[in-house]
Amino acid sequence: MEHVLAACRAAVARPGRVLALTGAGVSAESGIPTFRGKEGYWTIGAREYHPQELATHEAFAAMPWSVWGWYLYRRGVCRRAAPNAAHLALAQLARGLPERFALITQNVDGLHRRAGSPDAQTFAIHGDISLMRCANDCVLDRFPIPEAVPDLARGDEVSAATRALLECPRCGGLARPHVLWFDESYDEPRFHLDTVRRLAGEAALLLVAGTSAQTNLPWQVVTLAGRAGATIVDINVEDNPFGDIAAASGGCVRAPAATVMPTIVEAMLAR
Ligand code: OAD
Numbered sequence: 001m002e003h004v005l006a007a008c009r010a011a012v013a014r015p016g017r018v019l020a021l022t023g024a025g026v027s028a029e030s031g032i033p034t035f036r037g038k039e040g041y042w043t044i045g046a047r048e049y050h051p052q053e054l055a056t057h058e059a060f061a062a063m064p065w066s067v068w069g070w071y072l073y074r075r076g077v078c079r080r081a082a083p084n085a086a087h088l089a090l091a092q093l094a095r096g097l098p099e100r101f102a103l104i105t106q107n108v109d110g111l112h113r114r115a116g117s118p119d120a121q122t123f124a125i126h127g128d129i130s131l132m133r134c135a136n137d138c139v140l141d142r143f144p145i146p147e148a149v150p151d152l153a154r155g156d157e158v159s160a161a162t163r164a165l166l167e168c169p170r171c172g173g174l175a176r177p178h179v180l181w182f183d184e185s186y187d188e189p190r191f192h193l194d195t196v197r198r199l200a201g202e203a204a205l206l207l208v209a210g211t212s213a214q215t216n217l218p219w220q221v222v223t224l225a226g227r228a229g230a231t232i233v234d235i236n237v238e239d240n241p242f243g244d245i246a247a248a249s250g251g252c253v254r255a256p257a258a259t260v261m262p263t264i265v266e267a268m269l270a271r
Pocket of ligand 1: 022023024025026028029034035055106107126179180181182209210211212213214215235236237238240255256257258
């Protein structure tokens with residue numbers, strides 16, 4: 001840990017962006033199951049689905065209300081969860097380095113926002129489970145899922161009354177969750193693709209936390225930051241491919257994010 005703290009301090013002393021890239025592990029201690037953990041499975045009819053099968057445009061096209069049911073269940077899990085010490089520490093870092101810090105998150109749970117991370121410094125590259133948008137892309141705007149839409153329990157059907165609320169406010173057609181699905185691509189207007197790439201190319205320090213390195217844009221962020229000469233640090237309870245890169249850079253911390261992030265942030269801000 002000491003060598004990681006020293007690497008972070010040295011990187012902050014250089015010019016350049018300070019970035020954090022977070023994944024589901026950062027919310028694990030808030031009680032939100034990680035994507036690839038065992039709790040992620042979902043049953044529809046007689047069949048058990050893995051999130052990677054349900055979080056697809058193909059699944060939504062074939063069974064929109066089953067997919068919506070899964071998301072309204074997950075939305076409830078996220079709403080009942082509270083930000084943990086890692087979210088709070090990253091919000092403190094944003095306030096401490098207002099001109100330099102940006103948070104890139106794969107998490108759709110909204111916990112960074114609820115911990116106080118400013119919208120202007122937070123880039124949700126996989127969407128936000130509290131938002132919906134037109135399923136036919138009549139506009140790219142996102143809309144809050146109406147308050148009257150209830151959170152569902154596991155396996156609940158989406159009622160007719162709820163279905164009527166899940167419509168695009170502009171064209172009246174079907175709305176969909178504002179999340180990036182596995183068979184879809186990143187873009188700038190919805191998922192900050194160009195912004196995040198630019199930020200990575202300006203990085204002096206990249207803190208990677210709680211991600212298993214399975215998705216494309218996080219790989220681009222780590223690669224571009226590395227090319228820019230950034231110090232890369234990996235915080236995770238397990239080894240992962242980003243840890244291999246960090247080991248040759250700023251180092252790895254193998255501990256829960258909520259336990260170590262406050263110490264790392266404190267070291268970075270105590271200059
Ligand atoms: P995963 O569920 O794939 O990985 C979670 C990571 O967090 C693993 O590497 C765990 O070892 C680590 N972890 C678990 N508990 C932790 C803790 N307390 N502290 C630190 N690390 C911990 O989640 P992601 O990498 O976020 O995308 O998944 C990436 C994306 O794939 C998700 O955003 C989602 C998904 O399927 C889309 O929906 C497009």
